[in-house]
Amino acid sequence: MTRSTFVGGIHPYEGKELSKDKPIQDILPKNDLVYPLSQHIGAPAVPLVKPGDKVLVGQKIAEAGGFVSACICSAVSGTVKAIEQRRVVTGDMVSSIVIENDHQYEEKEIEKPRPLEDLSREEIITYIKEAGIVGMGGAGFPTHVKLSVKEPEKIEYVIVNCAECEPYLTSDYRRMVEEPDKIIQGLQVVLSLFPNAKGILAIEDNKQDCIELFKEKTVDEPRILVKKLKTKYPQGAERSLIYAVTKRKLDSTRLPADVGCVVNNADTIVAVCQAVIHGRPLMERIVTITGDAIKEPGNFRVKIGTNYSELIEAAGGFKSEPEKIISGGPMMGFGIFETDLPTTKTASALVCLTRDEVSLLEPTACINCGRCLEVCPARLMPNKLSDFSAKHKEEEFLNYYGMECVECGCCSYVCPAKRYLAQNIKSMRKLMLGKKKK
């Protein structure tokens, strides 16, 4: 089978061997659970409970605050302690629901959905919406919005992003190894929404065992194909992935649906399966706790809302003092300065590193080597864009397609002068996006 890929990209140290072979362990939260109302793209959720209320497992505690928004369900039973400002991984203070865990795990009555064949399109999307499912690869875009495309019959490919191109992350890999049927079922649910679509499981070739496994499992599924991808970062970026699978090109102004594609992360697909087949809302996710500072790196099934410190404890604590802790992968994750933070729907990993490579080397002068141009998956000129950002030249920034940047960070990774290319471009993009909104 040929390997598909995109132009550009890098191949950083993978670090996956630390946690690759560690089976998923369940961990239960010990302390309070915190649910930030804004853990997805779009309007913040609106609380349905007030302090003192009793909640059950699976009970909806916050309602979607608009069309592009997602609801939140409690993963434990207990009492609502407060609705207050809490810090999240980005460093912001976000209004959050705090639930005191009673450790009883009393479940809300769950109505088992009818078989998939009997469900209408609207019913399926409602199940997904009521489960509070968002893109769990990191972006957190509400899945029911993504699936509500205008012309569902025009969708030709439903791509499941099993690339997991970020270094260190193994949560999707463990999912694929341990629960492949859930991914296939979830994909079948999504396929039922798009009558003319083929389901594609896109997997990087460093996970050869998963490729074999899924090929075997989907032999009798004419609508599901396995696609082998070259191991390269950012293979899992939406536009790069669509290009690798279909050779269709997409710029930032268009949506995957415009070229007949819908892309979902593997973990999101599992959540869809849970919601539509079993009627269970999104309450847990798999988090990889890893890095050279962690005693026993591993993969954990975590109740959303659990404090990060508990996750680190579950992984045996620190072997040596970490210099940097990253929530998410090291290429696109957030550096966090404390661990008293809640696990959100989009938290895929905690990477604890004893050495911070960023502060090790000071940036020096650009020597115009052109490596950033070579690796840029959006085919931009990061050297120029970074310069325009630093000088705040808006017009030039737009002329050189600054808004097409996917913020993957390949340019900063590869720069021999260690310049803050992606960082500069990101700040400028934020400014320009803010301006556009006004």
Place this chain on the structure above:
Amino acid sequence: MNTIRKVSSTPHVRGKVTTNHLMLAVVTALLPACGYGIYNFGNRALWIILITVASAVLTELFYELLCKRPVTIGDFSAVVTGLLLALNLPVSVPWWICVVGGIFAILVVKMLFGGLGQNFMNPAFGARCFLLISFTSLMTNFECDAYTGPTPLALLKSGETANVYDMILGRCNGTIGETSMIAIILGACFLLLLGVIDLRVPGSYIVSFVILLGMFGPAGFDFNYIVAHLAGGGMMLGAFFMATDYVTRPVTVNGQYVYGMILGLLTFFFRIYGSSAEGVSYAIIIGNLLVPLIEKITRPRAFGIRRKM
């Protein structure tokens, strides 16, 4: 318990390659040419290389100390400049030419324009052309202990033939580092394998030069004549080490092809119609001046952007 840890914007990991590595790779790749130059021209060549490199590095050091700037000689870029300049000097030049050249390359061409990455012209070739114009007789005096005859290119220019075999090996007259095609290609292969340079500029430069020479040159597609032109003068050194200089070549991929072709065209004109036998240095510094324009024209279109109808 809650110690505050380092945070920064993404990405949190960095590649291993630094500017120093790249510059050191270029220095290493130039060693075969230096070694052959010393073997070919004797110990005097070694002294010229050392004096030129030292004056280039010291100029950068003193300039930075004087201006109270961070000292950057540790990045080896001044060593590369000094080496390239030395390899482009005849072995007979007096020692002060090396010093003047080293100072001019670093002070005037590089530091005054803002230091590493800011110069619009290759410092070594800038200095070489300055020396050629200011001290023409010294710079074109190829009389030395090892050889007395003119350079092979000068022979070609006057309508005679040159021994191609000797030229490929380097057993001929010329500047210190330019004579041996084999030594230069050896270094270039090292850089190509490491991925420090690619074939876009040298390839389009050499191919376009050969095509022009074959079609419009005095000898047509005569194998010996064309190989003599490639092996002679600064062609190899220029194509693989000077034209590929990151700072002064276009950064866009298409621009690099255009740049290579312009160099081929200019070299052809200077060598065939110019008054001197050599044309690579002038071709490259004129090409350098066109780089901002080339980059502007060949700006790549971002991924997925559709051509406007």
